[in-house]
Amino acid sequence: MTILEMRDIKVQFPGVLALKGVPFDLRAGEVHALMGENGAGKSTLMKVLAGVYTNYEGSITYKGEEIVSRSIPEQRQRGISIIFQEMELLPNLTVAENIFLGRQPTNATGTIDWRRMNRDARELLDRIRTPIPEDALVSHLSVGQMQMVEIAKALSFQADVIIMDEPTAALTGKEVDGLFANIQDLKAQGVAICYISHRLEEIRRIADRVTVFRDGGYVGTRDAADLSVDEMVSMMVGREMDDYYPRVTVPRGDVVLELCDIRRGHVLKGVSLVAHAGEITGLYGLMGAGRTELMRAAFGADPYDSGSILIDGVPARIRNPRDAKRHGIALLTEDRKQQGLILDFDLNKNISLANLKAAMGPFGFDERKESRHNQELADSVRVKTPSLRQLARNLSGGNQQKVVLAKWLNTDSKVFIFDEPTRGIDVGAKAEIYRIMNRLKQDGKAVIVVSSELTECMGISDRMYVMHEGRMTGLIEGDEMGGLTEETVIAYATGTKTTQSFPEEQ
Numbered sequence: 001m002t003i004l005e006m007r008d009i010k011v012q013f014p015g016v017l018a019l020k021g022v023p024f025d026l027r028a029g030e031v032h033a034l035m036g037e038n039g040a041g042k043s044t045l046m047k048v049l050a051g052v053y054t055n056y057e058g059s060i061t062y063k064g065e066e067i068v069s070r071s072i073p074e075q076r077q078r079g080i081s082i083i084f085q086e087m088e089l090l091p092n093l094t095v096a097e098n099i100f101l102g103r104q105p106t107n108a109t110g111t112i113d114w115r116r117m118n119r120d121a122r123e124l125l126d127r128i129r130t131p132i133p134e135d136a137l138v139s140h141l142s143v144g145q146m147q148m149v150e151i152a153k154a155l156s157f158q159a160d161v162i163i164m165d166e167p168t169a170a171l172t173g174k175e176v177d178g179l180f181a182n183i184q185d186l187k188a189q190g191v192a193i194c195y196i197s198h199r200l201e202e203i204r205r206i207a208d209r210v211t212v213f214r215d216g217g218y219v220g221t222r223d224a225a226d227l228s229v230d231e232m233v234s235m236m237v238g239r240e241m242d243d244y245y246p247r248v249t250v251p252r253g254d255v256v257l258e259l260c261d262i263r264r265g266h267v268l269k270g271v272s273l274v275a276h277a278g279e280i281t282g283l284y285g286l287m288g289a290g291r292t293e294l295m296r297a298a299f300g301a302d303p304y305d306s307g308s309i310l311i312d313g314v315p316a317r318i319r320n321p322r323d324a325k326r327h328g329i330a331l332l333t334e335d336r337k338q339q340g341l342i343l344d345f346d347l348n349k350n351i352s353l354a355n356l357k358a359a360m361g362p363f364g365f366d367e368r369k370e371s372r373h374n375q376e377l378a379d380s381v382r383v384k385t386p387s388l389r390q391l392a393r394n395l396s397g398g399n400q401q402k403v404v405l406a407k408w409l410n411t412d413s414k415v416f417i418f419d420e421p422t423r424g425i426d427v428g429a430k431a432e433i434y435r436i437m438n439r440l441k442q443d444g445k446a447v448i449v450v451s452s453e454l455t456e457c458m459g460i461s462d463r464m465y466v467m468h469e470g471r472m473t474g475l476i477e478g479d480e481m482g483g484l485t486e487e488t489v490i491a492y493a494t495g496t497k498t499t500q501s502f503p504e505e506q
């Protein structure tokens, strides 16, 4: 049964026609995936439906009646709830307060009934099988946990339609399983779910139907069961993509970065790693293995208890990110909102932030030179925007990630650490980012890629380390890379197997 039908939806932003008149419909109890490259218009359409953008043209029929989408509360009242791609929780309130913000249960005297609010919150959190305490402050949660709170919040509005915009981007494998179990429950209750994700395997696992957009236009709607991954990709990018992981061969150079026996509490239990110039070094591990922590230690973002860092064979004192930058280390983080971008600055400024020197002309700061240079950088990662004067806030999620990349390419670093570089990035742009890594490799840089996507990590790395619970358990290099199977890597990552050269207790 069709419960929602959107027809000929058009949305114009200054300089961008985000949606050119597209259709979309939903049936009760289905998961309908919305796919397309970064900037295709997916989030925009969902924001129209959720009452965020009201400047749309076209018609919406919901439960047989024509409706006008005027505001978020009104749409929620109708049973249409959205989980935003960029999280909107208030950090200084508790989990329960966030879930019931503005509609806290009150008791007879009109004051907030804390006990009931906490109990109701607990119930919702249990329903999605998450152990987060209901009275924890949101600022103490991980990004993944915040996402679970968002989901609990959406559930709290008796929704018939739930919109999930890249809900798994920051979740661990276990949390994803929990979410999918929830989605199955919701489906069984007749709830319709709009699901946006760039992860093709997820779509194959969870979606009943798939609609693809390209450049604000409608490409088509298909049953997920009849759609192969290759077909999905060619619908999205408008051409066949054969080479997901382009490779270049470069003679390997000297060791540039060396981490020796880095220790930090229970998180890093004596970890060593070397990265060569002209090589892509992969670092794989399950969530919580300590990969990000190790890279943050190398970048001076987190302190470590003992161990040493050598750059070009010379011990380096790296106590903060400034030291790291001075030694030529760049870290591209997974969390663009917290560490990568200033959302209220335009793109030009954001790109310039990492390296103001690049914009210096003979007579001091040269604004024209800056813009030209930044435009080249933005083009090289294919940022989709009408101009660099656009505020970072107004870019689609994936395009924000590309700006972070452009910003770091703007430094003359010799070690580039990419932490989950393709999270939230569409397939076409992913290949583009792999090309950028290859270019850095050809330029003689040492590239380190932290990834929890196994196929990606295996596909682009020349050499690969695997971590498990704060220890290095696997190192795969040379000929071993050729015959490497996923099973082997997972055996290292789960600690059931250890490379000979790594002693059991380091």
Ligand SMILES: Nc1ncnc2c1ncn2[C@@H]1O[C@H](COP(=O)(O)OP(=O)(O)OP(=O)(O)O)[C@@H](O)[C@H]1O
Pocket (backbone or CB within 6 Å): 013, 014, 016, 017, 018, 036, 037, 038, 039, 040, 041, 042, 043, 044, 045, 384, 385, 394, 395, 396, 397, 398, 399, 424, 426
């Ligand atoms: N508030 C806004 N002001 C101006 N332009 C906007 C605004 N929101 C979105 N856009 C533009 O509209 C287009 C569609 O963006 P949208 O966020 O819908 O893409 P998306 O398909 O969700 O992409 P992603 O996969 O990267 O999240 C993009 O070109 C984006 O820059």
Ligand SMILES: [Mg+2]
Pocket (backbone or CB within 6 Å): 042, 043, 044, 085, 165, 396, 397, 398
């Ligand atoms: Mg989006």
